[in-house]
Amino acid sequence: MSRHGSILYLDGITVSFDGFKALNNLSLIIGEGEMRAIIGPNGAGKTTMMDVITGKTRPQSGEAVFGAAVDLLTRDETEIARLGIGRKFQRPSVFESHTVWDNVELALAGHRGVAEALFHRLAPQEKQRIEEVLDTVGLLSQGRRLAAHLSHGQKQWLEIGMLLAQEPQLLLVDEPVAGMTDDETAETARLLKRIAGSKAVVVVEHDMSFVRELGVKVTVLHEGAVLAEGPLEQVSAEPRVIEVYLGR
Numbered sequence: 012m013s014r015h016g017s018i019l020y021l022d023g024i025t026v027s028f029d030g031f032k033a034l035n036n037l038s039l040i041i042g043e044g045e046m047r048a049i050i051g052p053n054g055a056g057k058t059t060m061m062d063v064i065t066g067k068t069r070p071q072s073g074e075a076v077f078g079a080a081v082d083l084l085t086r087d088e089t090e091i092a093r094l095g096i097g098r099k100f101q102r103p104s105v106f107e108s109h110t111v112w113d114n115v116e117l118a119l120a121g122h123r124g125v126a127e128a129l130f131h132r133l134a135p136q137e138k139q140r141i142e143e144v145l146d147t148v149g150l151l152s153q154g155r156r157l158a159a160h161l162s163h164g165q166k167q168w169l170e171i172g173m174l175l176a177q178e179p180q181l182l183l184v185d186e187p188v189a190g191m192t193d194d195e196t197a198e199t200a201r202l203l204k205r206i207a208g209s210k211a212v213v214v215v216e217h218d219m220s221f222v223r224e225l226g227v228k229v230t231v232l233h234e235g236a237v238l239a240e241g242p243l244e245q246v247s248a249e250p251r252v253i254e255v256y257l258g259r
């Protein structure tokens with residue numbers, strides 16, 4: 012496998028929990044600006060893979076390289092986030108008692124405390140950046156609303172916006188459309204497509220119609236390793252994939 016031009020290079024990653032291999036010699040390469048969908052049955056290792064990339068779990072063996080040469084296995088979670096890897100967990104976690112605008116402003120400020128961040132006078136370029144982020148996630152007209160009053164889908168988009176404010180090069184998104192309406196699901200696919208290109212996006216999702224809408228290369232995980240990889244039509248026609256995942 013070649014590392015050239017990749018934003019993420021995983022090679023031979025193995026994670027054992029009491030002898031059980033949650034990841035078993037997993038290798039995966041994500042290109043710069045690429046969007047990739049990761050699918051696979053429950054227990055396939057999708058969450059564990061995200062945990063390894065973000066420094067939450069250390070593998071027993073393997074290599075994990077970010078960009079040209081950053082060895083992720085020597086960095087802790089905070090360092091990895093600062094390096095430019097953003098992670099969105101399944102459930103939205105926004106500051107409900109703050110406005111949509113303030114949520115993005117807080118994310119932009121990052122290291123400043125909440126009070127300090129909100130009383131800090133915004134530089135024109137910070138204001139512009141917040142507007143850009145809200146526009147990207149389709150919430151520009153919602154800036155003054157309290158986050159608590161947003162729909163479930165809008166909260167998910169806001170949290171994606173909060174990650175974008177931190178300018179990641181790689182965004183990991185775990186089951187973004189769970190609990191969304193069909194319209195919100197379709198909008199989320201459009202949103203992620205707008206984001207990909209300027210940054211790489213790895214999306215874990217069980218919703219096949221959403222994965223189809225993304226229209227990107229799919230990696231099927233099974234028992235901690237890659238079972239199949241390619242366009243959705245191709246992998247979904249493979250007998251092994253049908254047997255372990257799609258046919259159930």
Ligand SMILES: Nc1ncnc2c1ncn2[C@@H]1O[C@H](COP(=O)(O)OP(=O)(O)OP(=O)(O)O)[C@@H](O)[C@H]1O
Nearest residue numbers: 028029032033051052053054055056057058059060
């Ligand atoms: N801390 C842990 N201790 C022991 N076993 C674990 C631990 N974390 C995960 N596992 C096991 O590793 C396997 C992979 O789990 P993982 O959560 O990565 O799968 P997944 O593909 O994300 O599944 P799902 O689609 O259900 O979220 C599972 O069998 C799980 O029970």
